[in-house]
Amino acid sequence: MGDWIVGLSPVMQAFIFTLFTWGATALGASFVFFTRTVNQKVFDGMLAFAGGVMIAASFWSLLSPGIEMAEQQGVPGYIPAVVGFLLGGFFLLLVDRILPHLNEDLYFKDIKDKKAKHRTAMLVFSITMHNIPEGLAIGVAFGAVAADFSTSTLAGAIALAIGIGIQNIPEGTAVSVPLRGDGMSKGKSFFYGQLSGVVEPISAVVGALAVIYIQPLLPYALSFAAGAMIFVVAKEIIPGSQEKGNVQIASISLMIGFSVMMVLDVALG
Template identity: 70%
Template sequence: MLHIFSDVSPVMAAFLGTLFTWGMTALGASLVFFIKGANQKFLDSMLAFAGGVMIAASYWSLLAPAIEQSADSPVPTWFPAFIGFLLGGTLLLFIDKVMPMVDLDRYMNDIKDEKAKSRTALLMFSMTLHNIPEGLAVGVAFGAVAADGSGAALGGAIALALGIGIQNFPEGAAVSMPLYREGMGKKKSFLFGQFSGMVEPISAVIGASAVIIIEPLLPYALSFAAGAMIFVVAKEIIPGSHEKGNVNTASMSLMVGFAIMMMLDVALG
């Protein structure tokens, strides 16, 4: 595999690596096609599962790397994560306030409940936002290969793309399943689910092309996405999964989603 990436420019290598991560997001989103006759309890469980995935990803995929990358910065180690996290939540609060003024019917006309439309829009936005700094991180890793030139640096960049790709599998399902729960068709749920991963190749190219500029900002971007995701989980995902009375089932599903994402993040580094 190394020769495939070593024979192309760092920008192209980053693009190829994140095509894989996007593909894994799409693969996870495709699980929606295998749901047959799902009842409300199962659908509430899937929404809560998505919340668990998002909480775990917020720490192990976003906040922990942000703190680690801040170790050599001129500001205190905690500062980028603290500022980015609060700004991310503040942005989602603002978006939640202006959401009623957005014409969501153009894209979600098959979801009849207005509250459900707002919830799914926030979910999709936060998951997409979460994938941007991950794509940047892959781009920076491949961009750094040009300066380092060692096989170890290239191997590390490939391992990062592989790890993020595998982690993206449950994240794709965490978008498409809730969309289907709210009344969106399977095909459209899949398309929106995989779209959340489409930003990774784009941001990877940007990261590899501007590695010197992007790298210092990564801790802020990672924690910003974490704050956005936690806001959505707290305000929309958990209350939404409890609406129909399936509180215990939803709570356990959230824990299962958290545990699976935690396992993948820790195991894959």
């Protein structure tokens, strides 16, 4: 691991590695320059793989360290784990209910079909919103290293960023290719696809700063990020990967994604 990485502040580390995850989103969005459609089986497999990565990251990179940190602070580990986990899910539930929809006529004026506009707007909105807890999770993980808990390592935080970056690739594709299919230009389809990842560096910086200055909340913050990620997997990713009938492919891909992230986290962490 480069000394230059070790020498950076946790906030800057989180920012740099979420630039990587943003770049992975842009990579996925760039597929729009080569194809107007993606094979449904391949796409569902990629989406489910991303879900498996998120599930594994939620436990090994977030919940498990959070439980051990709470115990080091003299608090029963299950308390912040349960409270933070449920709050993370409820937070995204509230986000789904109270935030206004995107202005479809403003942002997607290149698409004439009203139904296509609504479907595309909701897709962009959904993926952008669930990138927020991913960014927070990375920020919290790097902030935990600065808090000097024995359960947190820089390698583990980097493993989380790599895992989230891997699962961001199909997310970028999930935005840009449907936009292109609905008639938007390649350039604009790519722009909106990569734009969904912009929130990750911003939320990562917020997460890192929060846990550095409010260390007693760190176990809750880790669990909160885990709960938000699991909510996204349960609500968006698993149903979305199986709605076209590719249940077996999606199920196996999810298990492979889980295994890849588990290896990354255990080997590096």
